[in-house]
Amino acid sequence: MKPKRTSARRQLRPASKARRRTARPVQQAAAIPPVNHPEPYVSVIIPAMNEERTIRGVIAEARGVHSRCEVIVIVNGSADRTAEMASSSGARVISYEQPLGHDAGRSVGAEAAMGEVLLFLDGDFVIPASKLRPFVRAVNEGADIALNGYSGPVRQAMPHPVVLSKHALNLLLGRPDLKGSSMTAVPHALSRRALAVLGSGLLSRPPLAHAAAVTTDLRVQAVHTVEVGKLNSVRRKAGGSDPLQQQIVEDHLEAVSLLLERRGHRAGFGDGSRRREIVR
Amino acid sequence: MKIKSKRRRKLIVSVPGKSASQRAAKGATAAANRRSPRRSSGRPAVTRRHGSRKTGRWQRNGTLSVIISARNEQKTLLPLLKQVSRLQPMEIIVVLNGCIDNSFRQARLSKEAMIIHLPDSAGHDVGRAIGAKLSRGDILLFLDGDMVIPAPQLAPFPAAVDKGVDVALNDLNSLLPPFRLSDDVTRSKMFLNLALGRGDLGVSSMTAVPHALSRHALEKIGFQELMVPPKAQALSILGGLRVEQVGTVDVIKHNRLRRTNIGTGNAVEQLITGDHAEALHEVLSRRDPGSLVPEEVFWEKRRQMAIWRNGL
Numbered sequence: 240m241k242p243k244r245t246s247a248r249r250q251l252r253p254a255s256k257a258r259r260r261t262a263r264p265v266q267q268a269a270a271i272p273p274v275n276h277p278e279p280y281v282s283v284i285i286p287a288m289n290e291e292r293t294i295r296g297v298i299a300e301a302r303g304v305h306s307r308c309e310v311i312v313i314v315n316g317s318a319d320r321t322a323e324m325a326s327s328s329g330a331r332v333i334s335y336e337q338p339l340g341h342d343a344g345r346s347v348g349a350e351a352a353m354g355e356v357l358l359f360l361d362g363d364f365v366i367p368a369s370k371l372r373p374f375v376r377a378v379n380e381g382a383d384i385a386l387n388g389y390s391g392p393v394r395q396a397m398p399h400p401v402v403l404s405k406h407a408l409n410l411l412l413g414r415p416d417l418k419g420s421s422m423t424a425v426p427h428a429l430s431r432r433a434l435a436v437l438g439s440g441l442l443s444r445p446p447l448a449h450a451a452a453v454t455t456d457l458r459v460q461a462v463h464t465v466e467v468g469k470l471n472s473v474r475r476k477a478g479g480s481d482p483l484q485q486q487i488v489e490d491h492l493e494a495v496s497l498l499l500e501r502r503g504h505r506a507g508f509g510d511g512s513r514r515r516e517i518v519r
Numbered sequence: 520m521k522i523k524s525k526r527r528r529k530l531i532v533s534v535p536g537k538s539a540s541q542r543a544a545k546g547a548t549a550a551a552n553r554r555s556p557r558r559s560s561g562r563p564a565v566t567r568r569h570g571s572r573k574t575g576r577w578q579r580n581g582t583l584s585v586i587i588s589a590r591n592e593q594k595t596l597l598p599l600l601k602q603v604s605r606l607q608p609m610e611i612i613v614v615l616n617g618c619i620d621n622s623f624r625q626a627r628l629s630k631e632a633m634i635i636h637l638p639d640s641a642g643h644d645v646g647r648a649i650g651a652k653l654s655r656g657d658i659l660l661f662l663d664g665d666m667v668i669p670a671p672q673l674a675p676f677p678a679a680v681d682k683g684v685d686v687a688l689n690d691l692n693s694l695l696p697p698f699r700l701s702d703d704v705t706r707s708k709m710f711l712n713l714a715l716g717r718g719d720l721g722v723s724s725m726t727a728v729p730h731a732l733s734r735h736a737l738e739k740i741g742f743q744e745l746m747v748p749p750k751a752q753a754l755s756i757l758g759g760l761r762v763e764q765v766g767t768v769d770v771i772k773h774n775r776l777r778r779t780n781i782g783t784g785n786a787v788e789q790l791i792t793g794d795h796a797e798a799l800h801e802v803l804s805r806r807d808p809g810s811l812v813p814e815e816v817f818w819e820k821r822r823q824m825a826i827w828r829n830g831l
Contacts, residue, residue: 396701407710495714508790513642
């Protein structure tokens with residue numbers, strides 16, 4: 240007799256026994272109150288500029304990372320209702336009428352943060368809490384800087400200059416295992432110790448902060464991959480070239496400069512068996 | 520340094536040091552065993568044969584010096600020298616770097632080659648600098664002894680220099696794998712070119728052979744700097760020399776595998792990463808400290824960029 244097609248064997252269940260029809264009882268998650276915890280363990284820092292479409296969702300997911308959580312939104316240069324929406328979601332809002340500039344909100348947020356773990360996000364796309372928790376967990380387990388493992392698009396032979404810069408910086412830092420992970424990308428989490436070593440000001444210049452962190456005894460790890468490339472909104476470009484891209488490459492060179500200052504002009508790499516003195 | 524001259528053009532330069540025989544013979548047999556039988560002829564297929572005898576095709580105004588650095592390449596050296604002599608160079612300089620096999624005897628079989636024998640290994644790329652110092656030609660073609668490249672594939676490099684290019688590089692961009700699979704050396708080369716504002720060069724670098732230099736370029740760079748090829752590349756571009764990609768020779772497929780250049784994070788990779796760090800150090804130290812933007816200007820620029828990107 241031809242056996243009946245069933246998934247029983249794969250599930251190690253006798254074919255005669257009926258499949259369980261009732262769903263497993265799901266523990267109802269306690270409703271997360273839309274307020275900041277008075278003694279937070281995790282501070283979530285979200286710079287936002289005209290993000291009224293996404294900010295509520297970002298804050299809601301951010302609250303799910305830990306039971307003791309505070310959300311700090313740095314609203315800058317916004318002409319829309321980003322600030323109102325953030326405060327109605329119970330976030331602490333720090334407002335600036337003028338734009339602070341690329342990544343500058345991170346320093347402001349870090350100054351204001353009270354938690355032991357600092358989680359950095361962007362206001363322009365929603366990442367589910369389940370994908371944010373690994374970053375907090377990694378810091379909890381001893382990492383000082385928990386980075387996103389996403390390296391950017393790497394399928395073409397000729398990479399995007401920013402992707403190349405991140406890979407090359409890690410290579411020169413002696414950390415090729417980090418591939419293209421960098422503090423430039425969100426989400427990433429910092430320990431309180433990392434913040435103390437780096438200082439909040441440096442966080443506005445992520446490649447420099449990244450190089451500074453790797454050249455000290457801070458534990459830098461790529462912990463979890465969130466494909467932020469697909470989530471990034473398409474931004475304006477000037478005649479095919481992006482001025483921000485040039486700025487980011489420049490920032491990476493600055494980071495290389497810091498590295499060479501700290502580890503010498505060969506970045507700590509040896510000269511092999513090269514005998515320079517015989518060429519005169 | 521002793522110089523014995525046998526013929527007018529045939530020189531043997533010997534640098535004092537430990538003799539080759541003092542080395543462990545074990546190393547020599549290991550080196551021989553590592554060689555794959557597939558490459559025993561050591562010669563990639565020649566695709567274009569017709570017309571290669573017509574030397575008129577490769578006529579030049581300037582004189583050519585070919586500099587070959589070799590390390591235990593007894594099998595490939597003589598066929599390579601044969602191909603090189605088809606280019607009708609003024610001189611061929613073979614720098615034997617710590618050879619413990621028959622390379623010296625093989626090189627001596629060539630009537631034209633000037634041989635520089637370094638009994639102790641001088642390390643990576645030092646041979647190029649020594650060869651460049653002793654050369655006299657208007658055009659310098661740099662090769663490695665481990666690979667026989669047919670003369671028609673070599674010819675574009677000196678030809679480009681003859682037509683006014685200062686640094687003629689091997690264009691390996693079409694041979695690259697997807698970036699996620701590329702090795703550390705490839706990434707370093709690309710980043711250095713990007714930092715020099717020559718992202719268009721991709722992976723092309725003076726680290727790879729064959730490449731050719733004009734005498735003007737050599738004088739501008741300084742022959743000593745050739746022992747750190749990425750630094751020499753940085754100096755060429757910073758010095759405003761004409762750096763171009765002129766041909767493609769697949770040196771990836773035919774590269775000889777040695778104990779030190781296989782696997783990730785191998786010794787050669789580490790050395791080359793260090794070389795690129797040195798080159799970037801040169802790039803960054805040349806920047807005028809006065810050109811550093813003050814903090815306020817820096818942030819104003821970022822502010823403007825944020826506004827612009829936000830579409831306001």
